[in-house]
Structure formats: structure tokens, C-alpha cells
Amino acid sequence: MTASVIDGKATAATIRQEVARAVERLKAEAGLTPGLAVVLVGEDPASSIYVRNKNKQTVEAGMASFEHKLDEGTSEADLLALIDRLNADPAVNGILVQLPLPKQIDSAKVLAAIDPAKDVDGFHVVNAGRLATGQDALVPCTPLGCVILAKQTLGDLSGLEAVVVGRSNIVGKPVAQLLLQENCTVTIAHSRTKDLAATCRRADILIAAVGRPEMIKGDWVKPGATVIDVGINRIEGEGGKGKIVGDVAYDEAAAVAGHITPVPGGVGPMTIACLLRNTVTAAARQNGLSSPFAG
16 A cells, blocks of 8 residues: 655645635725735845745735845844834734744744734744634644645544644644644654654554654554654755655655655645735734635
């Protein structure tokens, strides 16, 4: 048996089309053009490419894109002042500060300064609290993408056993909350879990978000399980060339699983698509309208 591959690129393209249609409706019915502001401090190459992709896809969806590129030496006070201005700007519905930030800036303080209604990354403690208590929240983009892929693959997730490997505030905890909302039985496993392999083997849905290349082996996967790999790790491949791998040993796991996301091309493309979706949701809610997206 070989697992069927979950195509994140195709699903992300569908979400972007839904976003573009929702933007058209907001423009036509409410005279509203959703706007996303992305703030990049410094010249981290990976961040720069990511920001460029976000900008391109924002414009392609018919939204307004506001890019703010600041020098590596920007002070925390200057960045906080920019966020204050963006919070007050009615043309900006979503604010995203690209991480990591230079060492002179306290990331937690910066994320806390963003208006929760404009926090399209879903990292503000108010949105984390709303998600944990089942209220309307702006949800972190990668976890949202994971659950959309799981639902698209399996349909109703109710009653399934889900194991999330990793307990970060960015992926592990929020994806567990989303799976609880889908009526899964959820275990969060991590580096201190006693028998991690045995815990993983219980999972109907196994989500790997630990940041260690190919840590989850094929014999950790329950036969027929759905495996969603959030990891993006650069390792040295053949001939000294770098290659990207996930947190799951793909070939081994694909021989056992029912469905699996590839790396790249699985969860990655979903993150920006969900960011655009969050921006439209934020724009609608800020203007007293309901989110145009179901579920």
C-alpha cells in the first residue's frame, strides 16, 4: 500500500480563488477593499522571499498590499510606533510582522501591540484565548491550513484520534484546539513524551510540527493513518546539495499511511492562502459583516 498524496498546492489555489471571489463581493456590496500590511525588519533572505510571495498573492486576490521594509537596526520604539499607525489606519485590515525580528526587538511586545482584530497571524494572546474557549478568533494560518487539508481528505473528523507532535504556540497548541473543535480526541506529544512512537501509532490523524528533520519514522505511523507534516527543514542531500525535508521520514511513512502531505507542496502553500482568507475575514468583521467563509 502506498499513501495517497495530499496536494496542498491545489487546495491553496482553490482557497485563493474563494478569497478573490469574496473580495469582489465585498467591493461590490460594501465598497470595501481588504488591505494587508506586512512589516519586514532586516534582510533575512528566506523572510524576503516569503514577504514577496505574500505581496504578490495579496494583489492577485484583488486586495490592497502595504509593504513596510525597515532597516536591520530599527529600534523597538520605531517599530511599535509603526504598528500604532497601522492599527489606526482604516485601509489596513490585517497586520503581519514577519518573524524572526532582530535581537534588539522583543517579539512578544511587538505581537502584543497589534490590534487583535487585525492580527491575521492569530498570534495575539486575545486570539489564542478566543480559540481556546471556542469563540470567533483569527486563527494561526498554518494550523488552519492543516485542519482544512484533514477535513478535505477525511470529511467529518468527529471521533477520530489525533496526535499532534509539538507544542509550540504557533502550530502545536492551536492545531490541537482546532481539532478539538472538530470533535477529535486530541493528544499533544512532545520531546518529554514517554513513548513517543507508541503515542504516534494511536493516531488516525498524525500532525508533525516539531522542527526535526525526518524524526517520525514509518513504524511510528498507524496503517491507513492521515499524516500531515508541518516541518520544513533544510538538510544536505546527495553531492552536498541542500534539500528540503519534513519532520516525517516521507518514503517510510508513505508506505504505511493512507494519506500524507509532501514537503514541499503540502502544508506550506496553505499558509499564505489562509493568511489571505484571514485578512478578508478580518475586513468583514471590522465592518460589521460576517466572515464569507464557512468553517
